[in-house]
Amino acid sequence: xxxxxxxGNAVNFIKSIIESDLKSGKHSGIIxxxxxxxxxxxxxxxxxxxxxxxxxxxxYSGKCHLRxxxxxPEKEDVEYVESIMNDIKWxxxxxxxxxxxxxxxxxxxxxxxxxxxxxxxxxxxxxxPEDVRKYRGTAKSKGIDSPFRNRSVKENLELFEKxxxxxxxxxxxxxxxxxxxxxxxVLMRDPVMYRIKHIPHHRTxxxxxxxxxYDYAHGQSDAIENITHSxxxxxxxxxxxxxxxxxxxxKPESRPRQxxxxxxxxxxxxxxxxxxxxxxxxxxxxxxxDPRMPTVAGIRRRGYPPEAVKDFAExxxxxxxxxxxxxDLLEHCVRENLNKTAQRFMGVxxxxxxxxxxxxxxLVEEFDAINxxxxxxxxxxxxxxxxxxxxxxxxxxxxxxxxxxxxxPGKEVRLRSAYYITCNEIVKDGEGNIVELHCTYDxxxxxxxxxDGRKVKGTIHWVSATHYVPVEVRLYxxxxxxxxxxxxxxxxxxxxxxxxxxxxVIKNGCAEINLKNVEPSxxxxxxxxxxxxxxxxxxxxxxxxxxxxxxxxxxxxxxxNK
RNA sequence: UCCCGGAUCGUCCAAUGGCAGGACUGCGGGUUCUGGCUCCGCCAAUCAAGGUUCGAAUCCUUGUCCGGGAUCCA
Numbered sequence: 001x002x003x004x005x006x007x008g009n010a011v012n013f014i015k016s017i018i019e020s021d022l023k024s025g026k027h028s029g030i031i032x033x034x035x036x037x038x039x040x041x042x043x044x045x046x047x048x049x050x051x052x053x054x055x056x057x058x059x060y061s062g063k064c065h066l067r068x069x070x071x072x073p074e075k076e077d078v079e080y081v082e083s084i085m086n087d088i089k090w091x092x093x094x095x096x097x098x099x100x101x102x103x104x105x106x107x108x109x110x111x112x113x114x115x116x117x118x119x120x121x122x123x124x125x126x127x128x129p130e131d132v133r134k135y136r137g138t139a140k141s142k143g144i145d146s147p148f149r150n151r152s153v154k155e156n157l158e159l160f161e162k163x164x165x166x167x168x169x170x171x172x173x174x175x176x177x178x179x180x181x182x183x184x185x186v187l188m189r190d191p192v193m194y195r196i197k198h199i200p201h202h203r204t205x206x207x208x209x210x211x212x213x214y215d216y217a218h219g220q221s222d223a224i225e226n227i228t229h230s231x232x233x234x235x236x237x238x239x240x241x242x243x244x245x246x247x248x249x250x251k252p253e254s255r256p257r258q259x260x261x262x263x264x265x266x267x268x269x270x271x272x273x274x275x276x277x278x279x280x281x282x283x284x285x286x287x288x289x290d291p292r293m294p295t296v297a298g299i300r301r302r303g304y305p306p307e308a309v310k311d312f313a314e315x316x317x318x319x320x321x322x323x324x325x326x327x328d329l330l331e332h333c334v335r336e337n338l339n340k341t342a343q344r345f346m347g348v349x350x351x352x353x354x355x356x357x358x359x360x361x362x363l364v365e366e367f368d369a370i371n372x373x374x375x376x377x378x379x380x381x382x383x384x385x386x387x388x389x390x391x392x393x394x395x396x397x398x399x400x401x402x403x404x405x406x407x408x409p410g411k412e413v414r415l416r417s418a419y420y421i422t423c424n425e426i427v428k429d430g431e432g433n434i435v436e437l438h439c440t441y442d443x444x445x446x447x448x449x450x451x452d453g454r455k456v457k458g459t460i461h462w463v464s465a466t467h468y469v470p471v472e473v474r475l476y477x478x479x480x481x482x483x484x485x486x487x488x489x490x491x492x493x494x495x496x497x498x499x500x501x502x503x504x505v506i507k508n509g510c511a512e513i514n515l516k517n518v519e520p521s522x523x524x525x526x527x528x529x530x531x532x533x534x535x536x537x538x539x540x541x542x543x544x545x546x547x548x549x550x551x552x553x554x555x556x557x558x559x560x561n562k
Numbered sequence: 563u564c565c566c567g568g569a570u571c572g573u574c575c576a577a578u579g580g581c582a583g584g585a586c587u588g589c590g591g592g593u594u595c596u597g598g599c600u601c602c603g604c605c606a607a608u609c610a611a612g613g614u615u616c617g618a619a620u621c622c623u624u625g626u627c628c629g630g631g632a633u634c635c636a
Contacts, residue, residue: 010576010584037636072635129634136632139564143632174634184565186632195634214636238566238631260567262629267573315585317575319568322629326573329586339599346596374599405597414595448595459595528596554597557588 012318014052014259018060018229030062030228034088034095035069035102035218038080038202040273041288042087042296044309044330045264051313052261053231054093065225066095070103071217073201081202087296091306102212102221103203109212109220110164112250113175113193117156121249122193123149124159126173135181136189143181143189163196166209170196177216179245187242191215219243222256230256233263234320264316265324268478269294270485270494284498285479291535291546292479292502302476303523303533303548304330308337324484331549338523338531338548340374345518346383346416346461347511347526349473351390353465354437356421359387364466367447369417381514385418388465390510392529395460396437398426403558405458407437413458416527420445420456461527467513471543473506474535515543523548 021027032053036046057064066088070076088095116122125148127135137143151159160175162168175194183189193216200206222230230243237260247255265271270279271294279285279293288295291302299309312333316325346369365385371378391407400408407413412422425438444451448459479502485494511526518524523533530550538544 012575016578035636039636069636075635132634133632138632141564171634176634186565189632192634197634211634213634218636234567235630236636240566262568315574319575321568323574326586329574332586335598344596370595373596403597416595418595456595458597461596525596525598528598551596551598556597558597561589 010314010317013320014056014229014231014261014318015059017257017259018056021228022060027228030057030060031065031226032057032062032229032231033065033067033100033222033225033227035067035221035232036084037069037072037075038077038084039072039075040080041276042084043271043276043294044266044296044299045271045294046087047091047296047299047309048264048313048316049231049233050088050091050093051310052318054095055310055314056229056231062228063098064093064095065098065100065227067100067102067221067225069214069218069221070101070201070203071212071214072197073199073211074197076202078202083297087300090296090300091309098225100221100225101203102217103201105217105221105224106204106208106212108224109217112220113212113216114157114160116177116193116249117160117175118153119249120153121178122175123151123156123178124163124173125149125176125190129171136186137181139186143183143186145181146176146190149178149181149190160194163194163210164208166198168196170198172196175210177242177245185238185241187215187238188245191242215239215242216246219246219256219258220250220252222258223247223250223252223254226254227256230258232258232260234260234322235263236260260320261318262320262322265322266294266330267324267327267483268480268485269327270480275494278495279479284495291474291476301535301546303531303546304334305337305341305523308333311337327478334549335531335552338525341372342523342525342531343371343378343518344369344373344525344527345512345515346463347471347473347509347515347529347532348390348392348461348463349506349509349526349529350393351463351508351510352393352396352434352437354389354391354421354439354462356387356389356419356441357424357438358440361387363387364464365446367417383417383512383514384464384467385415386464386466389415389462390465390468391415391437391460391462393434395458396423396434398434403555405555406460407439407458412442412456413460414445414448414456415462416459417448418446418462419443419448420450461529463510463512465510468510469513469515469543471509471511471515471545473509473532473545473547475504475506475547477502477504509545511543511545525551 034050034053054064125146135144174192176190179188181189192213194210198209240258243258289297289301312330366382368380369383395406419441421439421441423439427436429435480497481499482497485497520534525531531548532545535544535546
């Protein structure tokens, strides 16, 4: 508990600013906002931002608005609005009545633009896109004033009116802020405020044919909503002077402050919209919700609990330096959450038949198995046992190395929650493959303990061959073979680092019969194997499971280090 | 190179002029009816050089490296 406290209360530079603003009386409370453009799916980087904005609002008893930044109808669609809201809700955040759209402010934004023109700080420019670029200059060279820069207020007002009324073609002209064409920050060289697009908007329909740019719309939207702290990622840093310039010219009552933080990068994946699009479109994954994708939809389908994602967001912190967080930390958060919450079952992914030769042919016993050792109140369940069982192929070795604690000729192991068994015969096929084991059990060890107190080093999982549910299991690994697929060597692209083994499908898994009753949304642990969840591809005929994450595996590590 | 940022264990985040600390990873060990969990221990960092100061990761100067910035995108 104390550790969670520390994590949740860890100060970062944004909290310092907020606390100072609260203390000084600049603000009596805070309002943040999450401002997605409805033009794509959310990924875990957005999740960081969502957790930050909603988390801050919660911590300081403020509010967090959800505002769709829908100023460009060319790229946006309602389809994304729905999926974004769904993702935020899944993460466990609630914007309550504070659902907004930048497009709702088009009237106010227009009125302000008129005012800015009247104040002499904006003009309608008829330069071609090529000339705009040419006249803007470069980072090294100054720009040149547009020939339309000194039109009269009256003329600008008339022209802007005509723009609004659809009397110009797309690209024919635009409204520009009159700032400084020789400004060292290129963004300040008379940026575009309004452009013409004869395209219907998914919310305002055909009402408008001029649309405000991000730079003109964002700060003002913040001001309209009384946002106090407007958090965005580092690439908007250069836009901040512009953000402030508009506020200074318009002088709204509310003065939001833009604060930038570093976006999240994760090892072994890519997060850019364009690259993810390639993965989906070219079939490297099976859609936006493929469990290998870093999208919120992918993570959800993979089975990551939202609480684990929030914990992760809290633990990675917030700072201004570019960073790449190890996927290990995310997986750690997932394991930690699932260890405490996931019901345990037994499941065999790669079955090897075992016949208990001294066990009565038709006897079926039921053993009590603990549902979750981390939570006693989860109780126990009955697991049927019979003469023939399946164990994991990897739990048997004919010629085992020294520290192998599992089944081997002449060796005794415990079948979890059942009996001790000893292997005395290996049955092979014509090619020498092990196809079956014959073992004997010790009736005295019923339930998994022995009256004589003798120790067995190994405990293995099993499934009764006459009481099981067949399952298909999808095992996932990272989508890329290298930590940073973008850090590519000569000539290669990120696609050259795709992990061809990122998905392995097990067709003949055997799960404990109790799995039949598991809820479709449940996450559970196959003991000694990993955490799994039921995939939506599941049908009445076939249960399909996704491996969320493996258990940590010390034996695997020992072998690797050899 | 013009503007704006940023440089702390392998990774992420702290330390706000006063003992560089936590988490993840890795390594070693204890415990265990999951080689899980848990517990104990270990490895491991202030970009560089000057300066200010009793004292610098922190302030100043210079340099180096990294990131971002010139869409009628956000």
